[in-house]
Amino acid sequence: MKKLILGTAALALTASLAFAQDKTVRMGTEGAYPPYNFINDAGEVDGFEREVGDELCKRAELTCEWVKNDWDSIIPNLVSGNYDTIIAGMSITDERDEVIDFTQDYFPPTASAYVGSAEGLDVATAVVAAQTATIQAGYIAESGATLVEFATPEETVAAVRNGEADAVFADRDYLAPLVEESAGALMFVGPDVPLGGGVGMGLRESDGELRDKFDAAITSMKGDGSLNALLVKWFGEGTPTY
């Protein structure tokens, strides 16, 4: 055992000497929530957050690498150090802020919306699908409607299509392209609900230095309008900008 540890130690020492200067920042994302993040045809992470993240890394002069992780375990894997940031359309909330830290928002507070398969649904008493551990799921649980939770956004929409739920409650920007494509099978029902404090990058609470770097980069992107350009590119003309 001792030999084993010493062996790995020697290996690690040589490795760390070689790259001591450049630390790679690993960016954790879900890859299943277009337009925020998704896997493109080539099998790479793509979307609004991919472009924002790459630009932020360039401005902060960091080497970044993209990593996919299930939404369910995205926070535990951050705090145990498997990657260094969460950039996955995660809204800034007080509950999450107790466990991890957030940068300032790079996406303004947005509306969440209900999508159902028929008009005239009373969303206050309906069966509503939402993704587990999202602010939308929390909202539905408190609203008095019956909440059914799913692990992925795809499954929440599928639940409405096959009648398991009356409506799905999610970010309006995620639902909009699906409604547009459904040829009338899906439609927005009920009022939009403004939720959350905007979307920010999640970091470990002990990682203050990295947070400051990303914060500064976000400020600079807001300042020169490049963030707004990306918002319009991915979310269309009407989207709220800075």
Place this chain on the structure above:
Amino acid sequence: MFSYCTDPDTLGTFGWFSCYLTTGVHMSFYIAFFKVLLLLAVTAPVALGFGFIGAMAARGRIAPVRWLGKTYIALVRGVPDIAFFLFFVIALDQAFEYMRHKVLCPDWDQPIRQGSDFIVCQSAKLPLGNAPQWIHETYGFSLAVITFAIVFGAFAANVLFGAMRAVPHAQLETAEAYGMSHRQTFWRVMVPQMWVYALPGLSNLWMVLIKATPLLFLLGIEDIVYWARELGGTKTPKFTAYPHGDWRMWYFLFLLVFYLAFTRVSEVALERLMVKLTHGQATSGGEAQRKAAT
């Protein structure tokens, strides 16, 4: 992949599918099949090794060794797989990093646990933070093999423990009467004869192991079930050149066929192995073979 794939909207059905099924994401899907097969190929022998050691320990003559073996079997068999996978892998990973941290960064003065954060120095990270993604994936894969081996090793240990006791006692007594030592009796008489009793249990385990591979995704490895879910999901034209509706059913149907074919092949192979092992044994199967031969 093909040159005509630049504008998929204009293609006929066959052309469209030939392009669709060869995109980068689909390649990842196909590679995931090899990952699963590789995992099985590596895990099965390692788990059998764990099982053998566990069974030997459980019937050891030294009390603490026996306790250790029995505790291993009882503990791992009693804990739900999914809890084991979620807890154990993170704990194992942190244990490795903790050891490396102690060795590599002796002058580190901050606590390792800060609230919910687990922090070790940069050079103690496993794999190193700046390692390429494939090293991270290989590391995750190794953790998966170890975890699978420990879980299935416990079940295998229980099967082998029973099989060792099922070897007719007269055989062992005869061996002793011939003056064989305890060790010789074990290796020359018991072990060669126990497999015929162990095989039904072990083949069950193998089947369960085949179907347990989707647990891989809990360990952050993108296995075939993950990709089937991801690829089958609704795709809107805004984000892909190959939009389609909810095709998860077809992808899962394909997985169903894959798993069924795989278990069928295993069944045939295990059947043959059973015939081979039965040969010359003092069991009803062995007796039947002897009669058929004469």
